[in-house]
Amino acid sequence: MAIAAVGQICATGSITANLNQCVRLVAKAALGGAQVLFLPEASDYIAVNARASLDLAVPQTSSPFVQGLRAAAKAHSIAVHVGIHDTVVGQEAGQPVDKILNRALYINADGIIEDAATYDKLHVFDYGTLRESATVQPGTRFTPPFDSPVGRIGSLICFDLRFPETALALAQPGRSSPWATRPAQIITYPSAFTLRTGEAHWETLLRARAIETQSYIVAAAQVGRHNEKRASYGRSMVVDPWGKVLLCLKGVADAEGNAEDGAVEEVGFVDIDLDELERVRREMPLQRRT
Numbered sequence: 001m002a003i004a005a006v007g008q009i010c011a012t013g014s015i016t017a018n019l020n021q022c023v024r025l026v027a028k029a030a031l032g033g034a035q036v037l038f039l040p041e042a043s044d045y046i047a048v049n050a051r052a053s054l055d056l057a058v059p060q061t062s063s064p065f066v067q068g069l070r071a072a073a074k075a076h077s078i079a080v081h082v083g084i085h086d087t088v089v090g091q092e093a094g095q096p097v098d099k100i101l102n103r104a105l106y107i108n109a110d111g112i113i114e115d116a117a118t119y120d121k122l123h124v125f126d127y128g129t130l131r132e133s134a135t136v137q138p139g140t141r142f143t144p145p146f147d148s149p150v151g152r153i154g155s156l157i158c159f160d161l162r163f164p165e166t167a168l169a170l171a172q173p174g175r176s177s178p179w180a181t182r183p184a185q186i187i188t189y190p191s192a193f194t195l196r197t198g199e200a201h202w203e204t205l206l207r208a209r210a211i212e213t214q215s216y217i218v219a220a221a222q223v224g225r226h227n228e229k230r231a232s233y234g235r236s237m238v239v240d241p242w243g244k245v246l247l248c249l250k251g252v253a254d255a256e257g258n259a260e261d262g263a264v265e266e267v268g269f270v271d272i273d274l275d276e277l278e279r280v281r282r283e284m285p286l287q288r289r290t
């Protein structure tokens, strides 16, 4: 058994304030004995509009948010999985950024970014007033499942949750998959779900992905009011390979998006039991025939 931690925050346009929230959660997660902390999508910032989101973006290699989180991971000797933004390369120096990547990073307990574990969100979310396609260039490939102290992780992000074939490709790969013998044991969905879609779909989708992939689903989410235009549903969740909800953090309490009990920064802990996962997969084999 190994302990994983899930951190929930409310990011704003202040990268420093967001980093401070995350660093406090790193310390708490380590103190609680976790070996990996999972943080939400867009932990570096959530901006008020598309222009502001592009203006806040910096290259990953020079991001103070990423540097700060790496230092915290190293200081507390805990791995951190986190959602950030990166700028799209190939632009002339001095030009404004015109596209960004919605990225998940894995920082190991030495504070090193494992490049082979970096994932760029494949599906961008256009719904209502949210037009992610205006700023985010979709990723183009899966990131093969990678090892961590709590199990092999398959990274997806938020809206990817609605595309079950992506989770299946990582956790129940067919025989011709490059990772056929190294399937994901944990699928992670760092998220910032809307209030409306969260209420209707969040738990059901997460539990469905757990049941059909026979995997742990770890979904660290943003919660509460980010700015006057935007709030997130919260209820960061961990589901076990049998579909049982092991952990659910606080959520929003009203239609304005205020967090329950004013809680906007929270960490929860779960035991990841890979023997249990192997038992579920052994007892009900879901070999793919198509």
Ligand SMILES: O=C(O)CNC(=O)[C@H](CS)NC(=O)CCC(=O)C(=O)O
Binding pocket: 041, 042, 045, 046, 047, 053, 102, 125, 130, 131, 132, 158, 159, 162, 191, 192, 193, 194, 197, 198
């Ligand atoms: O804007 C940023 O910087 C970070 N990105 C997000 O918050 C993204 C795109 S707007 N949110 C989602 O994908 C929510 C999906 C969702 O709510 C659903 O599928 O129902």
